[in-house]
Amino acid sequence: MNFDPRYSGRNFSSVGTRPIRPDxxxxxxxxxRYGADFNMAGQLVGRILRSPHAHAVIKKIDTSKAEKLAGVKAVITAKDLPDLTDGDAAMYDILDNSMARTKALYDGHAVAAVAAIDARTARQALKLIEVDYEVLPHVTDVDEAAQHHAPLINDQIFTEGLEEKPAKPSNVTKRTQFGHGDVHKGFAQADFIVERSFKTEQTHQGYIEPHACVASVNADGTAELWVCTQGHFVYRQHCAQLLGLEASKLRVTSSEIGGGFGGKTHVWAEPVALALSRKAGRPVKLVMTRDEVFRASGPTSATSIDVRIGAKKDGTITAAEATLRYSCGPYAGSWAEIGAMTAFACYKLENVKTVGYEVLVNRPKTAAYRAPSAPMAAFAVESAVDELAKEIGMDPVDFRIKNAAQEGTRASYGPVYGPIGIGPTLEAVKNHPHMKAPLKAYQGRGMACGFWFNFxxxxxxxxxxxxxxxxxxxxxxxxxxxxxxxxxxxxxxxxxxxxxxxxxxxxxxxxxxxxxxxxxxxxxxxxxxxxxxxxxxxxxxxxxxxxxxxxxxxxxxxxxxxxxxxxxxxxxxxxxxxxxxxxxxxxxxxxxxxxxxxxxxDGAGVSFATHICDVEVDPETGSTRVIRYTVVQDAGKAVHPTYVEGQYQGGAAQGIGWALNEEYIYGKDGRLQNAGFLDYRIPVCSDLPMIDTQILEIPNPNHPYGVRGVGETSIVPPLAAIANAVSNAVGVRMSHIPMSPPRILAALDAEREG
Amino acid sequence: MVAVTLWGSLSAVAGGKTKHEIEAKDIRELFRKLAEQYPGIEPWIDRGIAVAIDGVIYRDTWSKELPAGAEIFLLPRLAGG
Incomplete structure (x- = not known):
């Protein structure tokens, strides 16, 4: 690279101003023009048939009746998307997720698709496709799936990362471990120990724009794809590999994007649209419905996390450990691994150990969601940190300042930190007027820290x-x-x-x-x-x-x-x-x-944030309202401060929804019960206060202007900050996200009953 | 000669050792020599390994020099949102 990326400390004329955005x-x-706003001459309508079963062998698919329906131009199954992945396991999973091959692995898994002259004909054709399923036992809960007796989702998977290769296959695909020091010794030195288990439910990124594309494959082997994506070059690579096209002959244009947050980082329906177009010889437009978006794209992991932290009377943490189980959907992932790396990254710890377990479940393939895996780990750790501060009798901000990582600290995930910003965000929070504002009855204040890598x-x-x-x-x-x-x-x-x-x-x-x-x-x-x-x-x-x-x-x-x-x-x-x-x-x-x-x-530099949250809880209904929220985060250099603030506010807003309301609810039959925004409640403007922001600018030494990434870290602290606020408001430690009204009422009832 | 630390799962395919002394001038040479010594590490390199040099994480700059005395830590290549 013939370019010197080092920070130069220059003065700015344009950078740091707030002009109107060109779009x-x-x-x-x-x-x-978003994904669904593009049209091509002669385009057909694509629709996907999805499994109603959480786990089933696909014994036979008969498409003959659908093919005979007037107006149907192509019907495809997995046979039309042969395996060209050449041993690339991650790409094979993406292929199988795009179109199930031998088994349907979750409610909503694609099993066939049609292209027809209009939507009505396409829908009729889907009804004419006959799929012979052999329904299998299923498992959707992360803890149940990790048990030895759980229904096996893939009998070829043996847990990686164990000292000896296990004799039996398992839904636990991988064990990972991070840390240093000796936690047993550390806990022996502790005067106070907090130990607690936490759960977070699965949430969707909740992007307003569904997945949408228009695909056109020509007879000469060239092809075009107009698509809503976070990475059109990556989509080109994926689609070219999965369909056997030359990458240079597939031209992919990205539309405007109505939200992605990690959910649009690999292909879902795009290979299906291209395969339909190839078979029909005409362009095909494929737009997911909201129901399909929920059932078959994007969600983050559900988690189950055990945390143990010990400290001396003076507030020094002596040992910290966590065991983290993250659901991956039906395909192997590394989501618990990231949780295990980020869990204690905010703190200076001599003895720390984290163990992550990746767990298969009959739910949609887990996708990245804004600082993937970090918010859940932070929820568990920051809740326990707050509880420990309380037991010691220290202010929660002072307790964190005393134990905050700094330059030269060995991070819990391994390396030694260079200059970092956790300390300044905590000092800013300590001195923020928000921390001193009075609270009324049934109101509580919480704060929490968060870490993300950036790259x-x-x-x-x-x-x-x-x-x-x-x-x-x-x-x-x-x-x-x-x-x-x-x-x-x-x-x-x-x-x-x-x-x-x-x-x-x-x-x-x-x-x-x-x-x-x-x-x-x-x-x-x-x-x-x-x-x-x-x-x-x-x-x-x-x-x-x-x-x-x-x-x-x-x-x-x-x-x-x-x-x-x-x-x-x-x-x-x-x-x-x-x-x-x-x-x-x-x-x-x-x-x-x-x-x-x-x-x-390269050299993006790690990022830290600290959030403050005030809530008011109605003890009769269990309903929680966020009444004040403040984000403090290091941006390195805010190129356009308004959009940096927007990122801070957006992360906090998504975190508020995740903390208080959002969750995938599955029935005993393994089917998703709330695949729509009426039953899966994301926050709207009227649910939120104005989210205040404070941008800190600690220059990144590896960027000419000192810029750091700012988009993800803001979603890491909210689950914990809100949980701490709610726990302080109701006097009961909340350990299960989301803290929906029924869950808060149940916690209050349990407390009353002792 | 640089001292390289491997994260737990990777050390399992590198003779069970977490710490290694390797003669390497940059990330490319480090990966090559690790793979020569421990062939089981090659699929991990293909899947992606990040290298932290004095705490700064590099994912793709294989020409990045490894300064003498620097702390070199290998980490899983991460997904982002």
């Missing part, structure tokens, strides 16, 4: 300067939270021009080199690095063109505040040339002016 007008006027990845950016001096910025990271505005600010900053001169777009897969998807809080971190690099390359060209225009050596030209300047007294009669002046003459000085960059953005 704003289209979004508020309804002109923005970067492969990134490619093009910057083109038009003859009128306007700048087109083509990036390959999907804009999920205002990154086109942020990246335009970065281009303007680097070039020394006005923000309004820059127009950023998300380029399709045939127009730009490969980009990893927008996940891991990497969109602005990575693409800003590539934009800075591309702009610097363009400046080299601009200086060269100015030198030509002046007929002086390029070594005598510098770039200052958007102008080429001839250095030295001998050029005193040469007025600076603006970017616009140079662009206007580009046709005769060497042609178009552009800057390109391809790089791997």
């Amino acid at each position: 704003g007008v289209d979004k508020v006027t309804g002109r923005a 970067g990845g492969q990134t490619c950016t093009d910057l083109n300067i038009g003859m009128d001096g306007s700048v087109s910025l083509a990036v390959g990271t999907v804009d999920v939270g205002g990154s086109r505005a942020s990246l335009s600010l970065v281009a303007a900053e680097e070039l020394g021009i006005d923000y309004a001169q820059v127009k950023a777009i998300v380029a399709d897969t045939s127009s730009l080199g490969y980009n990893d998807m927008t996940d891991g809080s990497r969109g602005t971190f990575s693409s800003s690095m590539a934009t800075i690099s591309a702009a610097r390359n363009a400046i080299k060209v601009l200086k060269d063109r100015a030198a030509q225009m002046w007929d002086i050596p390029v070594e005598d030209v510098t770039w200052e505040k958007g102008h080429a300047v001839a250095k030295g007294e001998k050029y005193g009669n040469l007025s600076p040339l603006s970017l616009k002046d140079i662009a206007a003459k580009s046709g005769t000085t060497g042609g178009p002016i552009a800057g390109h960059s391809e790089l791997v953005a």
Whole structure:
């Protein structure tokens, strides 16, 4: 990588300002084109037939009647998506999840699909497909699935990570362990020990826009896919591999995205749409219904976590351990592993041990959800930390400050930390007016910390300067939270021009080199690095063109505040040339002016946040209302502070829903009972207070502007902060998320009954 | 020579040892030498291993130099949302 990413400590002109986002007008006027807003001539309607059973062998599928229905142009099953994954287990799982091969593994698993001339015909055709199932025993609860007698979901899976290979297959796919020191010794030194078990229920990312795409496969082997995704280059790779297409012949264009939060990081229905189009010879539009989104896409893990923490009378934590069981759906994952890594990452611990178990269940394939796995681990640990502070008689903020990780601390997941921001967020919370505001009866205050890794990845950016001096910025990271505005600010900053001169777009897969998807809080971190690099390359060209225009050596030209300047007294009669002046003459000085960059953005830097929450609980109904909420988080450098605040607020809002109401409810038959927003209650504006934010700016040493990722960490503390607030309001430790009214009433009843 | 620490599950395919001394100038050479010594580690490298150098996590920059005396820690490559 021919680019120095180190922080330079410069002063900013554009970065840090709050201009209107370039995609704003289209979004508020309804002109923005989302996944379902695209159409192609002659397109068909695709629909998917899904298993009504939680676990069943697919003995036979008869599609003959559906194929004969007038208006049906293609019917497919797993036979039309043969296994081309060549031993790639993760891709095989994605393939099997897209279309079940031998077994239906959860209620909603795709088993067949049709393409027809209209939706009515497609729905009729689905009813004509006859599937002969042999229903098997199922298991949907993470703790039950981990038992030896539980129905086996995959008899080829033997638990990895044990000292000896087990003799029998299991639903527990993997055991992982992290930590250092000697926890037995640490607990022996403790004056106080808190030990408690916690559960969190499965939640969906709750993106407003369902999965949607239009696929068109041509007879010559080329294909197009218009799709709502967090990573169109990744979708291209997945679809090309699963359908045996050449990646360069599959052009994928990302639509605007109505939320993803990790749920749109791998393909779901897109290979099905392409297979239908290939068979029908016409474009196929496939849009999931909300019911399908819930039953067959995206949810995070349900968890069961045991925590034990010990401390001395002076508040020093002597030992901490946790056992974490995370559901993965019916396919192997590494969700408990991430929980085990993040659980105690906020603290300076001499003796710590975490063990994670990945557990298969007959539920949809678990997908990433914003700082995946960290919120549940933080809920368990931060609840126990609060309880321990109370037992010792210390203020919960002071207790955390005393034990907070700092530069030089060995993280619970292994390495030693460099400069980190947990301490400053705790100090900011300690001094925040919110902590001193009075509370009324049935109100409680809670606070909690959260940690997330953040990462970067492969990134490619093009910057083109038009003859009128306007700048087109083509990036390959999907804009999920205002990154086109942020990246335009970065281009303007680097070039020394006005923000309004820059127009950023998300380029399709045939127009730009490969980009990893927008996940891991990497969109602005990575693409800003590539934009800075591309702009610097363009400046080299601009200086060269100015030198030509002046007929002086390029070594005598510098770039200052958007102008080429001839250095030295001998050029005193040469007025600076603006970017616009140079662009206007580009046709005769060497042609178009552009800057390109391809790089791997690494060194994103870990991230910490601390949240404060006030709630009011109605003791008669068990209903909880969040009345005040404050987020304090380190952004490194907030490129566009409004969108950083938006990320903080969005994470808190999702966390509030997760903490208080959201959960997948399965019946005894293994079927999802609440696959819709009426019965699965996400918070709406009227449920939420104004979420206050405080941005801390501790520069990331591995980014020229000091930028860190900000998108995910904000969802890590809310479950714990709200649980601590509710526990303080009702005087009972809440250990099961969501803290829905029935669960709060049950906890109060249990307390009364002793 | 750099001192490399492997996380628990990875050490199981590296002779059960958590700590290793390896002569490697960058991440690429580190992975190559680990795979030469412990062939069982190769599928893990293919699936993705992150390398923390003095606490900063690198996932894809295999040309990243390993400074003498730096703390090198191998970690699972993580998913994000």
